[in-house]
Every structure is written in structure tokens, then in C-alpha cells.
Amino acid sequence: MSDTTLRNATDRVWPEDGVTRVPAWIYSDPEIYAKELKVFHYGKTWNFVGLDCEVPEPNSFKRSWVGERPVIITRDAEGEIHVVENRCAHRGSLLCWKNRGQAKDITCPYHHWTYNLSGDLMGLPFLRGVQGKGGMPRDFDKSKNGLTKLRVAVRGGSIWATYSDEVAPLEEYLGPEILMRLDRLVSRRPLRLLGYSRQIVESNWKLYWENSRDPYHATLMHPFLSTFGILRTDGDYHSVPLQEGRHEYTYSQYDPELKNKTSEASKQIKSIHSDLEVKDKEVVSSVVDEFKDGMMGAFQVFPTILVQQYFNCLVVRHVIPKGVGAHELSWTYFGYADDDETINRLRLKQSNLVGPAGFVSLEDSEVLSLMQPVVESCPDSVQVLEMGGHGTEAQSTMMTETLIRAFYDFYRREMGL
Amino acid sequence: MSDWVRIADASEIADDEPFASEWNGEAIALYRHEGEIFAIGDICTHEHVRLSDGWFEGDRIECPLHQSCFEIRTGKVIEGGPASEDVASYQVKVEDGAVFVKRGI
Structure with missing residues (x-):
């Protein structure tokens, strides 16, 4: 047994290089996990x-x-x-x-x-x-x-809870940028529940948390995205940390012409398989710009959810910790009470993109559950987060890990690490 | 039960002690209180249990399961417990030592 496994969480020291390095012990140390639950989920959060x-x-x-x-x-x-x-x-x-x-x-x-x-x-x-x-x-x-x-x-159709008497009111906790994005999806019209997917991912919850703050992997690991022009490295894209890393949002303007274009950037990406076909093209080609803003995007509200809009598929991903080495992902798909049959059908069809076996999302849980035993076996190893520099500022690119760095900037302050 | 039905002997009904009875599958409890006999439905409207197994105090019966209370004079539920509906109420008359009941008050 190495010294590392005997050490107390309180003796843990973060690597010298700050937020560009993340130590692997945060994914497997039960004391760290217990403290996260106390400080985050049972602490001053919504x-x-x-x-x-x-x-x-x-x-x-x-x-x-x-x-x-x-x-x-x-x-x-x-x-x-x-x-x-x-x-x-x-x-x-x-x-x-x-x-x-x-x-x-x-x-x-x-x-x-x-x-x-x-x-x-x-x-x-x-x-x-x-x-x-x-x-x-x-x-x-x-x-x-x-x-x-x-x-x-x-707030609108969303329900939040806290154990804390001290946490700021929800609106203040979310802040204006998240509120605007949340209201856009859940506060303008009464909601209709479309269904659920639920899965257990055998990894520490933070690996998933980082994954959804990591646009860099998206076009590489998820060939479906790049092949069908849903998300491309040469498209318009913004990665924006909020409240010193607590929350974040990403967004892009949907460009229906992008999938017909090739550029230097797209040629560089090996995983763009132009021979990949989908039989029912409606899942990627039929889109109603229902918010009249052409925006696609996602936002994360610490410490529980990622809310995502893929075309007309609206979904909340609820990350529920289940011990240090596992979490549940509960996907709630929704639309609006006054949706007509056309858009309702589109929402259901496009929900095939996400979820445990989603055309896009299925790789995430597979990679993360294979990653967990590796990071557990090497607790003193470090992750390298230098894509997009060393900072934690907003960047207008997918080729950045600024959102993960911003998260760990926040995380270290809250956890005293 | 539109007619009077003979349900018990008055001598069987002790002071402040619920008396569980039945007529044609209908559970009915009799109560003697301040010298008078009252009859109400005996199945709690919250969960299926005989109220006469509960706590009889003053002019109310308290359900043994979750303390819903009912007025023995009227069958009306008293707010505060999980039951929200009244139990049936019965008219009562005693003739020659026999107790008769009839639906309604």
C-alpha cells in the first residue's frame, strides 16, 4: 500500500500548477467525496x-x-x-x-x-x-x-431544494445568465413531460461534470456530431464560465449549411466519417426554430444538472452521486403543454440523440466507466488541462478546457484544497 | 337499510366501551355516552380498520391506526387526522331492551 492511500483527505495537497493540473485522488478518496456531499449537496447550494x-x-x-x-x-x-x-x-x-x-x-x-x-x-x-x-x-x-x-x-417549471438556510435566493444563486437560459426553456410555457432515461455510470460524478464542460472532446469522441454537422470545430461556439466557475453555459448558432461545407478544420478531425449514414434523416435535418433565436446550447447549474437543447430535444440531465465511484444520470425529456403533433414527434425522435444509448451521448458513459478504475489505480497521477491556455476566462472556441479549469478554481475554494 | 334493524341488546353496550356490530356486511359500532346510545359506521375512511378498536373518549372515537377522530353522534370526521370523509351515521332506538338502527340521523 502506498503512502497515498493511507493519507488523510485533510493532508491532501493540490499540485503546484494550480487549475491546469487535477490530481486523480479527487475521484476516489472517500473522505473527499464525503466532504463534497456536505459542502455542496447538503451545503449552501440549490x-x-x-x-x-x-x-x-x-x-x-x-x-x-x-x-x-x-x-x-x-x-x-x-x-x-x-x-x-x-x-x-x-x-x-x-x-x-x-x-x-x-x-x-x-x-x-x-x-x-x-x-x-x-x-x-x-x-x-x-x-x-x-x-x-x-x-x-x-x-x-x-x-x-x-x-x-x-x-x-x-422557477417557471423547475423545482429546486436546499438544506441551507443561508444560501442566497434561487434567482441570485443562478444569476442573470443562467436565469435567462433557464427561463427560455422552462418559464415561458407550461411544460409537458415526455419521458425519462436513467442509467448508472460507474464513475465518480465529477468525471461526468467535467465531461459536460468539455467541448474539446465532442467532435472527436462523438462522430455523430461532426458527421451530421450538429457541432463542428469550425462553427460558431462559446464557452462561458459563470460566478468564478460555479456554473457555465455553452452555445452555438445552428447553421444548417455547415454540414455541406468542408474546411481545413474539419479535415483535421479524423473522426468525421463522411460515409456514416443515418436512415431516418429527420432526426438531424428537421428543425423548428421554436425560440426564434437559432441558438443551441447547454448550461450547467452546480451541483446537479446540465440542461441541454439539441434542436427540438429538450432534456435535463440530473447527476445523482451514488458513492465515490458511481453516479446516476437521470434524463428528463420535456416539451410544452401546447405543443402540436409535429413538434411533439420531432422532440421524441430527436431524443434518440441523447440518453444512455443516444446517437451522441452513448460514448460518454462508456469512456468514463473505463476511466474510473484507471484514475483509482493511480491516485497520485495528474490530469493535464492546458487546452485554451491556463486561464479561466470565457472563450469563443470549442478547443478549450477553460470551463473545467474554472470549475476546479471554484471547487478548490469551496473544498479548501 | 331503509327500515329499522335490530342490531344488539342494550345490556351489551357498556358505558364508554365501543361495541362492534355488523348488519348485512356493514360494520357498525355502538357507543353509550352520557346514558344515550349512538351508532356510526365502524370502518375508518382513511384505511380499512375498525374504529371500535380505537380510543373512545368524550363524544369521539379515535382511529387506532392514525388517530383520525369521528364524532359518535354524527359520524363526522374531525379535522387533524389523515381521514377526510365522514363515516355513516344511524338513527338509534331502544325498544324492550333491544337496540334498533336505521341509516341517517
């Missing part, structure tokens, strides 16, 4: 938990997660949204086992303690015992034994 179209009417619920903790989003009889821990206040058993549904109250399967949809304990069997024997003490106070309630914020 966690995305779901969309309002997932709890569409009074008396509905949806399971979600904040960090590793299971939570339930509920909409009570009055229509108000709550987020409570999915953990019985009695013995800690998982209360709600169903992903979504309708209910007037929540009853624990273990001892049948019953809570209302705002998390208050309504009753428990045999409170007064049986035939004068047993039961709870007289001073047992139901009002003090409800579910743990999280602070909730709703």
Missing part, C-alpha cells in the same frame, strides 16, 4: 429536484434525490409544492417506493406511520397501545416528529 409537470396536479408526488439522500417532491391538495426527505421519521426506512403517482398522504410500509403531503406526521398505529398496554408515552409530540423538510424554490 439542488434541482424535478419539473412541475412531474407533479402536475394536487395530491401528486415524485421521487428524487438531493446528493445521496432520497427525497419526495409533493404537490399538496392546495397545489403547493414541498420537498421532504424520503425517510420515515420513526426508524429511517424508505417511505415512498414508487417513482411517481397520486396520493393524499404517505404511509411508511414498516410501521405505517402516516404523513401528509407537506411532511407532517398525522398518525401512527397503536399510539395508545392495545388494551391499555404499550403505546407511546403521553408526552410524545406528533408535531415534532414529522419528515425533514427542505427549503423549496420554484
Whole structure:
């Protein structure tokens, strides 16, 4: 056993070269992971938990997660949204086992303690015992034994939760650039839920977090993107870190002519297979510019989601940590309540681009799950992040790792590393 | 149950002790309170359990499972528990030591 594996997380020292080097131990050290959950997910952040179209009417619920903790989003009889821990206040058993549904109250399967949809304990069997024997003490106070309630914020059709009393209001936490992009997708029209994909990726959550801040890999590892002109190195592209690295967004102007052009840049990329064909071209060629701005893009809201628009496919990727070496990716596809049949069909068709077996996305989880055992086996190795220089500023190119550097700039401050 | 139905002997119903009965598959509980006999439906409207197994105090019965309370005079649910619907209520008359009930108040 090397010294590294015996060292305490608190003794960890970041490499001298700052954010251009990322030490591999951050992907496998259980103490680092525990601290991340405490500082990030259970700390002063807003966690995305779901969309309002997932709890569409009074008396509905949806399971979600904040960090590793299971939570339930509920909409009570009055229509108000709550987020409570999915953990019985009695013995800690998982209360709600169903992903979504309708209910007037929540009853624990273990001892049948019953809570209302705002998390208050309504009753428990045999409170007064049986035939004068047993039961709870007289001073047992139901009002003090409800579910743990999280602070909730709703923005347009998006629902957020936090354990923190100190974190700034959601709007301030997101900031104007993210708010504008979030509102563009979820606040202008009522949402319609189209469906889910869910997958377990056997890698530390940060490997995925970096992956979605890494436009450099996109045209190389995902041949589908370059072949069909969805994203090209010679297209217009912007990588913009926000709030000193906390959040970020990327965007490009969609150019339907780009796929017919060749340029010096595109010839350099080996993975552009011009002989790759797709039988149903509608998945890449039929686009409705529904926001009237020709913009395609994605944004990341720390620490839980990447929201992405591929043509008319709108999807939230929810990154849910599942131990130091795994995370779940929960993809929620949505459209709008007033969508016509044409655009609804396009959204569904284009959703084939993403998800666990997506034409574009399938390589990510494969590469990352093979990467995890490698970084685990070499905790003292470092990653090199010099594409686009050493800085953390916004850049108008895909050929940059500025977004990852900006993230680690933020990460180191928050984690004290 | 549009007619009076004989359901118990008055002597069977003790003070402040619920008496569980049944007529034609309908669970009915009888209560003696301040000298008078009352009858209401005996299955909680929240979960399927006999209310007469619960806690009878004053003029209310408390469900043994989740403490929903019902008025024994009217069957009306009292706000605060998980049940939100009333149980059935019955008229009661005692003739020659026999208890008769009939739907409604």
C-alpha cells in the first residue's frame, strides 16, 4: 500500500500548477467525496429536484434525490409544492417506493406511520397501545416528529431544494445568465413531460461534470456530431464560465449549411466519417426554430444538472452521486403543454440523440466507466488541462478546457484544497 | 337499510366501551355516552380498520391506526387526522331492551 492511500483527505495537497493540473485522488478518496456531499449537496447550494409537470396536479408526488439522500417532491391538495426527505421519521426506512403517482398522504410500509403531503406526521398505529398496554408515552409530540423538510424554490417549471438556510435566493444563486437560459426553456410555457432515461455510470460524478464542460472532446469522441454537422470545430461556439466557475453555459448558432461545407478544420478531425449514414434523416435535418433565436446550447447549474437543447430535444440531465465511484444520470425529456403533433414527434425522435444509448451521448458513459478504475489505480497521477491556455476566462472556441479549469478554481475554494 | 334493524341488546353496550356490530356486511359500532346510545359506521375512511378498536373518549372515537377522530353522534370526521370523509351515521332506538338502527340521523 502506498503512502497515498493511507493519507488523510485533510493532508491532501493540490499540485503546484494550480487549475491546469487535477490530481486523480479527487475521484476516489472517500473522505473527499464525503466532504463534497456536505459542502455542496447538503451545503449552501440549490439542488434541482424535478419539473412541475412531474407533479402536475394536487395530491401528486415524485421521487428524487438531493446528493445521496432520497427525497419526495409533493404537490399538496392546495397545489403547493414541498420537498421532504424520503425517510420515515420513526426508524429511517424508505417511505415512498414508487417513482411517481397520486396520493393524499404517505404511509411508511414498516410501521405505517402516516404523513401528509407537506411532511407532517398525522398518525401512527397503536399510539395508545392495545388494551391499555404499550403505546407511546403521553408526552410524545406528533408535531415534532414529522419528515425533514427542505427549503423549496420554484422557477417557471423547475423545482429546486436546499438544506441551507443561508444560501442566497434561487434567482441570485443562478444569476442573470443562467436565469435567462433557464427561463427560455422552462418559464415561458407550461411544460409537458415526455419521458425519462436513467442509467448508472460507474464513475465518480465529477468525471461526468467535467465531461459536460468539455467541448474539446465532442467532435472527436462523438462522430455523430461532426458527421451530421450538429457541432463542428469550425462553427460558431462559446464557452462561458459563470460566478468564478460555479456554473457555465455553452452555445452555438445552428447553421444548417455547415454540414455541406468542408474546411481545413474539419479535415483535421479524423473522426468525421463522411460515409456514416443515418436512415431516418429527420432526426438531424428537421428543425423548428421554436425560440426564434437559432441558438443551441447547454448550461450547467452546480451541483446537479446540465440542461441541454439539441434542436427540438429538450432534456435535463440530473447527476445523482451514488458513492465515490458511481453516479446516476437521470434524463428528463420535456416539451410544452401546447405543443402540436409535429413538434411533439420531432422532440421524441430527436431524443434518440441523447440518453444512455443516444446517437451522441452513448460514448460518454462508456469512456468514463473505463476511466474510473484507471484514475483509482493511480491516485497520485495528474490530469493535464492546458487546452485554451491556463486561464479561466470565457472563450469563443470549442478547443478549450477553460470551463473545467474554472470549475476546479471554484471547487478548490469551496473544498479548501 | 331503509327500515329499522335490530342490531344488539342494550345490556351489551357498556358505558364508554365501543361495541362492534355488523348488519348485512356493514360494520357498525355502538357507543353509550352520557346514558344515550349512538351508532356510526365502524370502518375508518382513511384505511380499512375498525374504529371500535380505537380510543373512545368524550363524544369521539379515535382511529387506532392514525388517530383520525369521528364524532359518535354524527359520524363526522374531525379535522387533524389523515381521514377526510365522514363515516355513516344511524338513527338509534331502544325498544324492550333491544337496540334498533336505521341509516341517517
